[in-house]
Amino acid sequence: MRHDKIPLPPGFVLESRENGLVLAADEARYGKPLWVDFVGGKAGHRRRFGGGRGQLVAKACGLAKGVTPNVVDATAGLGRDAFVLASLGTRVLMVERVPAIAALLADGVVRARKEPETAGIVARMSLHVGDAERDLAAIVAEADFTPHVIHLDPMFPHREKSALVKKEMRLFRELAGDDNDAGMLLQTALSVATHRVVVKRPRKAPPIEGPAPQHTLEGKTSRYDVYVHRSLKR
Numbered sequence: 001m002r003h004d005k006i007p008l009p010p011g012f013v014l015e016s017r018e019n020g021l022v023l024a025a026d027e028a029r030y031g032k033p034l035w036v037d038f039v040g041g042k043a044g045h046r047r048r049f050g051g052g053r054g055q056l057v058a059k060a061c062g063l064a065k066g067v068t069p070n071v072v073d074a075t076a077g078l079g080r081d082a083f084v085l086a087s088l089g090t091r092v093l094m095v096e097r098v099p100a101i102a103a104l105l106a107d108g109v110v111r112a113r114k115e116p117e118t119a120g121i122v123a124r125m126s127l128h129v130g131d132a133e134r135d136l137a138a139i140v141a142e143a144d145f146t147p148h149v150i151h152l153d154p155m156f157p158h159r160e161k162s163a164l165v166k167k168e169m170r171l172f173r174e175l176a177g178d179d180n181d182a183g184m185l186l187q188t189a190l191s192v193a194t195h196r197v198v199v200k201r202p203r204k205a206p207p208i209e210g211p212a213p214q215h216t217l218e219g220k221t222s223r224y225d226v227y228v229h230r231s232l233k234r
Helices: 041-049 056-060 080-087 099-113 116-122 132-143 167-176 182-192
Strands: 013-017 020-024 071-073 092-096 125-129 149-152 196-202 215-218 222-228
Touching: 013 099, 020 099, 041 080, 056 080, 056 196, 056 215, 056 222, 071 080, 080 092, 080 116, 080 125, 080 149, 092 099, 092 132, 099 116, 099 125, 099 167, 125 132, 132 182, 149 182, 182 196
Parallel strands: 071 092, 071 149, 092 125, 149 196
Antiparallel strands: 013 020, 196 222, 215 222
16 A cells, blocks of 8 residues: 555654655654664664674574574564564564554665665565454465464553653554554464464563463563463474
8 A cells, every 4th residue: 555545643644755754743742753764773773782682572582592483573563673583583574453554664674675784684574464463374374474483562551651751652652552452462373373472561561361471581671471382492
């Protein structure tokens, strides 16, 4: 779908600018326009100095010496975790159900393909626009992708005022809403993943409703709940 045909809330625009495709709204309320940059900015810094396979997302997804699983990022968003995983050698199938967010992500991938330092990384990333909770098995089958690990980062209702500080997240939430079907998404992911499901959560938040995770990995502000079917190590 052409980006100028994607439905948006009143006051939102999706347009091509010098730096790429951007999503913009009232800056006083939502902050600067949202766009995907895999080459510079935070992604570029993390690519160079992020800590390699010692990063929390890499550990949660089971990356280890001699182990590089395929990962389905079923709530791809702006692709930040997917890019980190791909930069570590992982093939990543990104699934995003909000067309405007998917358009930003696709544009970021196209621009990153043109840069020598990122072309090889995004070559390991593929994008499917669709509803993972409803169609994950079909999406994976269509992509002919073995889903060793499924990564979830659902949006949840904010319960703390401090969580509203980032205007970027207000812009994102206006489009994506809260993932009220997170429990169903977890069940779907567990039925599709061959080896494990990992769920990114705020550090102090309760787990998603459903089975208890086998273990958790905690960082300073977030954690991963890990649901294991079987070991990734052969």
